[in-house]
Amino acid sequence: MRHFAVELEELNQALLAMGALVESSIHCSVQALVNRDERMARRVIEDEIRINQMELDIDARVTRLLALNQPVAGDLRLLIIALKINTDLERMGDLAVNIAERAISLAKVPLVKPLIDTPRMASLVEDMLHNSLDSFVKRDAALAATVLPADDEVDSIRDNIYSELLEVMQSNPTVVPSAIHLMFVARNLERIADHTTNIAEDVIFLVRGIDIRHPAAQKL
Amino acid sequence: MELAAVTTIKEPATSDPAGEKPVEKPLLKLQASNVNFFYGSYQALHGISLDIRERRITALIGPSGCGKSTFLRALNRISETIRQTRIEGRITLDGIDIQSLDVTNLRRRVGMVFQRPNPFPKSIFDNVAYGVRINGLDKRLPLKEIVERSLHRAALWDEVKDKLNDSALALSGGQQQRLCIARALAVDPEVLLLDEPCSSLDPIATAKIEDLLFNLKDQCTIVIVTHNMQQAARIADETGFFLMGKLIEFDRTEVMFKKPSKQETEDYITGRFG
Numbered sequence: 001m002r003h004f005a006v007e008l009e010e011l012n013q014a015l016l017a018m019g020a021l022v023e024s025s026i027h028c029s030v031q032a033l034v035n036r037d038e039r040m041a042r043r044v045i046e047d048e049i050r051i052n053q054m055e056l057d058i059d060a061r062v063t064r065l066l067a068l069n070q071p072v073a074g075d076l077r078l079l080i081i082a083l084k085i086n087t088d089l090e091r092m093g094d095l096a097v098n099i100a101e102r103a104i105s106l107a108k109v110p111l112v113k114p115l116i117d118t119p120r121m122a123s124l125v126e127d128m129l130h131n132s133l134d135s136f137v138k139r140d141a142a143l144a145a146t147v148l149p150a151d152d153e154v155d156s157i158r159d160n161i162y163s164e165l166l167e168v169m170q171s172n173p174t175v176v177p178s179a180i181h182l183m184f185v186a187r188n189l190e191r192i193a194d195h196t197t198n199i200a201e202d203v204i205f206l207v208r209g210i211d212i213r214h215p216a217a218q219k220l
Numbered sequence: 221m222e223l224a225a226v227t228t229i230k231e232p233a234t235s236d237p238a239g240e241k242p243v244e245k246p247l248l249k250l251q252a253s254n255v256n257f258f259y260g261s262y263q264a265l266h267g268i269s270l271d272i273r274e275r276r277i278t279a280l281i282g283p284s285g286c287g288k289s290t291f292l293r294a295l296n297r298i299s300e301t302i303r304q305t306r307i308e309g310r311i312t313l314d315g316i317d318i319q320s321l322d323v324t325n326l327r328r329r330v331g332m333v334f335q336r337p338n339p340f341p342k343s344i345f346d347n348v349a350y351g352v353r354i355n356g357l358d359k360r361l362p363l364k365e366i367v368e369r370s371l372h373r374a375a376l377w378d379e380v381k382d383k384l385n386d387s388a389l390a391l392s393g394g395q396q397q398r399l400c401i402a403r404a405l406a407v408d409p410e411v412l413l414l415d416e417p418c419s420s421l422d423p424i425a426t427a428k429i430e431d432l433l434f435n436l437k438d439q440c441t442i443v444i445v446t447h448n449m450q451q452a453a454r455i456a457d458e459t460g461f462f463l464m465g466k467l468i469e470f471d472r473t474e475v476m477f478k479k480p481s482k483q484e485t486e487d488y489i490t491g492r493f494g
Contacts, residue, residue, distance in 0.1 A: 072477040
């Protein structure tokens, strides 16, 4: 195998390793919240350092490969999306940390309400991320396309959580601080879903060479 | 016989923003239809069909021996100068079969620049004036003006204006190649064929030739054979990929380098060939 192909494969593996760690961070942050597990939350916070290091490593690899190889076609598309997926994964890691920090705060006070929608939303988001990374591994645009509609369902659950928490806050203002934490958790999960959607769109660009983002804007 | 490769480029939708007048589409300058070419019994080209559009740069890429230079040389019938060659199919210039044209007139209209700069052992002035003198063309302009204009068009004037009577052989390789382009331009060709014109030049001289070709395309149609894929990507509007005497893919250059439709093209341009 040519040297460049070996380096592209190493980049591929580096992205997947980062994806796996981010997937784990998201899962653990929600588990820490649901199980009121402060130790698990702290692990998520610690793992962010590794995610950040991976981001720097991947950026450096892509920059070097672009500078030295003048890639075209599939190689070029891979390097372009590697930079984007890298940024999306790092942002997801930050959002997982934010959930973990709120889990630590919430573990110190009684629950304002049973957590039903949040774990359901988290499970949906985790599936989205898993499928988008899987579609990247398999170079499967059809699988990537299945991720996109799930984002609407995530938005809808977030809206439910917001209105439910609003009611709780109106009826009992003493729980407002905890409810705000839970609102931010829902918002963070929704943002993670958005980043996951970006990855799925990138995979479609990688495989098919077409840009499906912002369809309304493209018609202008 | 195998089907010829698809060769007419699909243009992206074009219209002027106000939608008032249709955007002028480039005309087809040269059209090859089902061209086969033989060196003796060896068939070097197989059923090549390709449309070359007017005032565009068309690049032909592919590995050594793929037939791209053979095809280029067939476009002004310079391939006929090689013995025991035979061509089948049809190539037209402005819709007229080039076989029916006077070959000298054809080669005046379709000029050629070769891989290695090949100035004549004459002065810079006489090199550029050569074609005009033997053709006895364009009585409207004095020879001096034709030479100056050609050197300007080849972006060489400023470097040689004070030494037009010096030997062309004293010029650097890059300057010699631009001189050869000026010599070709002096007879006002409609098409300029270039066979790896930058392969013996350094990056600075290469950049000058590329800029020159880019500026020339307003005035003439350019077909360039190049081994340098980045060069094709930088300057060509359309690119054709040849492999083993066949035209595998022909499309807008951006498409060829972003998402070619044929695996063979992808393998070649990404260096995974063979």
